[in-house]
């Protein structure tokens with residue numbers, strides 16, 4: 001059974017973007033919508049589903065956080081590694 005860990009996703013500018021339930025180790029590369037535990041700014045509201053290639057930006061600094069994509073058949077946000085603090 002995979003264990004998930006709550007990971008705060010923070011923009012380089014310090015803005016908390018989400019809390020994500022991350023499985024496995026290594027860097028955060030993608031976020032599946034179903035595993036976003038907290039979305040205080042409603043950046044990742046996927047109801048109705050966001051179209052592919054929608055760009056998600058930090059509301060504070062406008063940096064691109066990621067792009068909506070399809071990963072193994074599931075909608076996910078591909079993370080722009082340079083934009084988040086780890």
Ligand SMILES: [Zn+2]
Pocket residue numbers: 011012013014015058059060061062063
């Ligand atoms: Zn920011």
